[in-house]
Amino acid sequence: MENKNLILIISFIVIVLLAGGFVLLQNQKIAGMQEKDSRLILNNPKIEIIDSEKTESFQYSNGSMPLDCCAEDWQRIRLDKLIGGGQSRLCLFAHPRNNATVNLIYEKIRIKKAISFNTAIADIMVTGQNSPVYIDVYINDVFLERITQLDKRGWFAKDVSTENYENKLADIKLAISSDNNFQRHFCFDTEIID
Known part of the structure; x- marks a missing residue:
């Protein structure tokens, strides 16, 4: 049971981090701030x-x-x-x-x-x-x-x-x-x- 709860907590954290990263990336694209290669x-x-x-x-x-x-x-x-x-x-x-x-x-x-x-x-x-x-x-x-x-x-x-x-x-x-x-x-x- 403890392992199941730990897996659920870790899965939730990963989902939150991925969603946050996706939102940040979308906001950068919207703002035209997507970094391009300096070369x-x-x-x-x-x-x-x-x-x-x-x-x-x-x-x-x-x-x-x-x-x-x-x-x-x-x-x-x-x-x-x-x-x-x-x-x-x-x-x-x-x-x-x-x-x-x-x-x-x-x-x-x-x-x-x-x-x-x-x-x-x-x-x-x-x-x-x-x-x-x-x-x-x-x-x-x-x-x-x-x-x-x-x-x-x-x-x-x-x-x-x-x-x-x-x-x-x-x-x-x-x-x-x-x-x-x-x-x-x-x-x-x-x-x-x-």
């Missing part, structure tokens, strides 16, 4: 490709745009490994387009003191003569800073200060472009840091 490339951004004539929106999930999204594979934004300066890294492959901007929009991200970027162009595409790639960084559509990836081998680090938005939920937009997209096999990693 932005592991989240699912909205993707917009904007040129002078139109805006195209694409679904991104499970580390890639759909296979049928683009005329050529180099146009598909995806998680990939890229060799920059002889070093291979997991990164988000986001080849710029001629006369267009590629927007990656990460919604409701908890902002800290800075966003840390590591950028590279694939070693096999670097000649020293090609156009740089630009990432314009926005929070809630307010421009913060431009990152310029020159046509050089290697991974290059840059931190963008976000102290004015610290501890807030905000949308981060990364607008990727180039003056000429020839051989711009561009990849980056980025993380929200303290």
